[in-house]
Amino acid sequence: MRGSFGQHFKLTIFGESHGSAIGMVIDGIPAGTPIDEETIARDMARRAPGSDPTATSRREPDKVKIVSGLFEGCATGTPLCGLIENMNTHSGDYAQLRAKMRPGHADYAGQIKYDGFNDPRGGGHFSGRITAPLVFAGSIARQLLAAKGIAIGAHIASICDVSDDVLDPVHISANTLSQFQNNRFPLLDPAKEAPMREAVAKAKAEFDSVGGVIECAAVGVPAGIGSPFFGSVESVASQLLFSIPAVKAVEFGDGMAISSMRASRANDAMRYEEGCVRCLTNHNGGVTGGITNGMPIVLRAAIKPTPSIARKQQTVDLSTGENTTLSITGRHDPCIVPRAAVVIESALAIALCELMMDDAATKQAFPIGEGVRPQG
Numbered sequence: 001m002r003g004s005f006g007q008h009f010k011l012t013i014f015g016e017s018h019g020s021a022i023g024m025v026i027d028g029i030p031a032g033t034p035i036d037e038e039t040i041a042r043d044m045a046r047r048a049p050g051s052d053p054t055a056t057s058r059r060e061p062d063k064v065k066i067v068s069g070l071f072e073g074c075a076t077g078t079p080l081c082g083l084i085e086n087m088n089t090h091s092g093d094y095a096q097l098r099a100k101m102r103p104g105h106a107d108y109a110g111q112i113k114y115d116g117f118n119d120p121r122g123g124g125h126f127s128g129r130i131t132a133p134l135v136f137a138g139s140i141a142r143q144l145l146a147a148k149g150i151a152i153g154a155h156i157a158s159i160c161d162v163s164d165d166v167l168d169p170v171h172i173s174a175n176t177l178s179q180f181q182n183n184r185f186p187l188l189d190p191a192k193e194a195p196m197r198e199a200v201a202k203a204k205a206e207f208d209s210v211g212g213v214i215e216c217a218a219v220g221v222p223a224g225i226g227s228p229f230f231g232s233v234e235s236v237a238s239q240l241l242f243s244i245p246a247v248k249a250v251e252f253g254d255g256m257a258i259s260s261m262r263a264s265r266a267n268d269a270m271r272y273e274e275g276c277v278r279c280l281t282n283h284n285g286g287v288t289g290g291i292t293n294g295m296p297i298v299l300r301a302a303i304k305p306t307p308s309i310a311r312k313q314q315t316v317d318l319s320t321g322e323n324t325t326l327s328i329t330g331r332h333d334p335c336i337v338p339r340a341a342v343v344i345e346s347a348l349a350i351a352l353c354e355l356m357m358d359d360a361a362t363k364q365a366f367p368i369g370e371g372v373r374p375q376g
Contacts, residue, residue, distance in 0.1 A: 007354070008353075009354045012027075030077065039142075043136075044063070053200075054333065060086065062132050099319035101315050107123075138345060150220040151178060152352075154342070160203070162196045164189055213301065214340060225359055226287065236354060237250075250302075252299045253284045255300065268282055286298060308332035309328060311327065
């Protein structure tokens with residue numbers, strides 16, 4: 001399997017939902033970089049289970065123990081490893097799932113991929129719990145970016161058929177994004193919280209679940225980050241976003257809607273403002289040609305309904321080779337969307353760290369100037 005990401009900000013993720021621990025090894029953090037563990041704890045708490053009626057009742061402190069790569073509050077420059085213990089597992093809830101495949105889960109695909117040796121408890125390595133190490137890495141990435149004046153934040157754009165307001169793609173403030181981080185149910189319009197919670201409660205009462213959309217933005221990102229084709233901002237960020245188990249669609253800027261526009265509208269007209277080039281609109285989400293253009297990066301990720309539901313569903317029993325039904329027991333989120341906001345932020349933060357480190361490495365290896373730039 002591929003458990004690693006990145007060439008510069010390198011990640012290796014490990015663990016299973018009901019194993020002894022999960023975690024992440026991060027390589028590429030510059031020596032001497034301050035690491036604020038209180039900030040990490042705050043970000044981990046936003047994703048942690050058991051803190052809200054929309055979440056699973058499984059309670060995990062999700063405290064990260066940094067076992068290497070940190071000394072007296074600063075990165076040593078060697079690989080940094082963070083461990084998160086699994087404290088509250090009910091593995092007995094999953095005994096029947098070795099043979100009965102859960103619809104919407106990776107049970108069957110995993111059985112085939114790993115010849116039946118995968119850990120089925122709580123979804124094993126396929127579980128959304130494995131996004132906790134991603135948030136740990138994202139918190140560190142966010143700290144690296146904050147030192148460069150870059151802020152990232154996400155809000156709940158919709159849950160089921162209830163929608164929040166949308167971000168103004170041209171005028172997004174760092175303060176707005178930071179406010180999202182202080183709220184476990186981040187919204188632009190607080191009045192939408194009640195109907196969203198009602199939609200979740202209704203689904204839960206009917207032994208079902210709901211999904212939604214998360215809108216995420218980054219401001220302060222300079223123009224010129226990313227590469228065309230394989231190193232584009234969209235492709236690198238999407239690789240991380242689609243590694244989040246619940247994400248089924250990603251769009252940047254106006255996304256699918258841009259296909260119905262004429263170019264005269266879709267093109268983001270430009271002008272100088274105080275000596276800087278700015279766009280009058282931001283239909284392209286801050287990225288053109290795979291490269292940042294200085295406007296806010298804006299993306300949306302679609303989060304599917306939690307597949308573990310108590311409602312009876314049709315499935316198969318691999319031990320008997322027969323069709324059967326399954327009602328899933330245990331502790332599961334009726335809606336994963338509120339907890340996923342910080343995970344989406346983390347994916348974007350990691351992608352930007354990787355892209356900016358790649359840009360810095362390229363410019364260091366091939367410095368501008370010294371007679372190498374053509375004169376025109």
